[in-house]
Structure formats: structure tokens, C-alpha cells
Amino acid sequence: MEDARFAAEAVVWDVDGTLIDSEPLHERVFYATCRRHGVDLSDLDAGVFVGVHQYDVWEAVAHRFPPHVDRDAWLADLDAEYLADQGSLAAMPDALAVVQALDAAGIRQACASNSGAAVVAANLATLGILPYLAATVTLDDVANGKPAPDPYARACMLLGVSPERAVAVEDSITGLMAARAAGLRTIGFAANPHIAGKPEFRALADRLIQRLDELPALVATAPAA
Structure with a gap:
């Protein structure tokens, strides 16, 4: 029987909605x-x-704002309110245990987030996974965020792993698009029913998981190139 696992040197994680249950806070703040x-x-x-x-x-909502509100001021407001309520954040079930299991299996890990550096730092502090990450990529580190391939391409570059030897774990359509565009194989984490039920989500994911603890069984260590 063909092995259903991915042979991979690295896993690159999305953060918001994948490792940490932050989407409700993002939505409230927004x-x-x-x-x-x-x-x-x-x-x-x-x-x-x-x-x-x-x-x-x-860009999608700017036309609704009064002229005196600019993007930078709005973004600063979002970050300040998010950080003020970061105590409400919680890890997704089994997030830390899965990251530790992959590390123990010799699989290198990074995160590639569409959030800015301050938000990512708060999220990773809550998760307690920094010791297991070989690289961190935020929106501030790239010219273009997801769905552009930049975050995943940079994560693989920092890891020293070719994209085809890495796997991305994502809960969003834009994230899956970015990972595929960068050349990674994709695992769709079906945590958000508004997103996971869409045909595009399922089409972009090479595998689907309902729980993070399903992931280690799907990823096997690949021999170094």
C-alpha cells in the first residue's frame, strides 16, 4: 500500500486559527x-x-472610513487593542504537544504568519513554542503577505529546506494558496466551519485534518537532500 504520509524535512505552521484560537479576538478587535x-x-x-x-x-474597508483616518493609525489601533486583551488567548487543543512531537521526530519547524510582528510575538508567547521553532516569519518580514508565496518561501529559505520538502499547516484559503504557490504540500486544518466547508479550501489542501493531534501520523521524516 502506498504510504499516506508526507516525507518531509520541515513543517511550516500558520499561527492565527491554526496553533492559537485567536480569530475570535481578531474579530472582536476589528x-x-x-x-x-x-x-x-x-x-x-x-x-x-x-x-x-x-x-x-x-484596502477592502478603507472607503467606509472618514478621510481623517489613515491606514497606519487604524493598524496601530488594532494592534494596541489586540495586545491589551492577549490574556484571553488560548492555544488550540494539543498545539504544544504536537509541536513537541514533531520536534522529537527530528522535523524542523517554522511559522509563517499574516499578522505583524507584535501580534505574532504575543501569540507565540502564549503558545510557549518558541524553543521548537527554527524560524519565524511575520507580515513585517515580507514584501507581500498571503496569498502571495512570500511568507512560505522565506520560511523555507530560513530553514534551509527546499519547499517541496516542507509541509504547510493552514486553516484559511489564503494561507493554502500561499503555501501551494511557494511549492509546499498542504494540510488543511478544518477548524473554522465558515472556511473549511468551502470547495476552495478542500481543493487547495492535499490532506485535511479535524484535530491537530492527527498531524504527526501524516508527516514522516525525510532523509536530508
Whole structure:
């Protein structure tokens, strides 16, 4: 029987919604910040900006804001409110244990996030996984965020691993698009029903998992090139 596992040297993790249950906080902060500026976004579909980086979110909603509000001020407001409530963050079930299991199996790990450096630092501090990461890539480290391949391409470069020998774990369509564009194989973490039920999500994922503890059985250590 053909081995259903990926032979890989590295796993590159998305962070928000994959390793940490941060999407509810991102959503609360987003709508609260917009309301403070008198902007009503109640007409938008739930989960419309999951996996979308902040610059693209601003481009989508900027026309609703009064002229005196610019992107940088809005982004600073978002980060400040997120960090003020970072105590409400929690790891996804089994996140730390899975990261530790992959490390014990000799698989190198990195994260490639669509969030800025301050938010990623807060998330990783909550998770307690920094000792197991060989590289961290944030939106501040690349010219283009997901769905562009830049975050995953940079993560593989920092790891010293060719993309075809790495696996990405993602909970969003934009993230899966980025990973595939960079040449990684993809595991879709079906944590968000608004996203995981979409045909695009399933089409972009080489494998689907419902729980993170399913991951170690799908990834086998590949011999170094």
C-alpha cells in the first residue's frame, strides 16, 4: 500500500486559527475598532477576512472610513487593542504537544504568519513554542503577505529546506494558496466551519485534518537532500 504520509524535512505552521484560537479576538478587535470610527460592517459575511492580512483588509474597508483616518493609525489601533486583551488567548487543543512531537521526530519547524510582528510575538508567547521553532516569519518580514508565496518561501529559505520538502499547516484559503504557490504540500486544518466547508479550501489542501493531534501520523521524516 502506498504510504499516506508526507516525507518531509520541515513543517511550516500558520499561527492565527491554526496553533492559537485567536480569530475570535481578531474579530472582536476589528469590529470594535471600526465602530469607534463610526464604521458599520454588519453587512459583511462571517469569516470574510479570516487569513487575510491587515493591509488587504484595509484596502477592502478603507472607503467606509472618514478621510481623517489613515491606514497606519487604524493598524496601530488594532494592534494596541489586540495586545491589551492577549490574556484571553488560548492555544488550540494539543498545539504544544504536537509541536513537541514533531520536534522529537527530528522535523524542523517554522511559522509563517499574516499578522505583524507584535501580534505574532504575543501569540507565540502564549503558545510557549518558541524553543521548537527554527524560524519565524511575520507580515513585517515580507514584501507581500498571503496569498502571495512570500511568507512560505522565506520560511523555507530560513530553514534551509527546499519547499517541496516542507509541509504547510493552514486553516484559511489564503494561507493554502500561499503555501501551494511557494511549492509546499498542504494540510488543511478544518477548524473554522465558515472556511473549511468551502470547495476552495478542500481543493487547495492535499490532506485535511479535524484535530491537530492527527498531524504527526501524516508527516514522516525525510532523509536530508
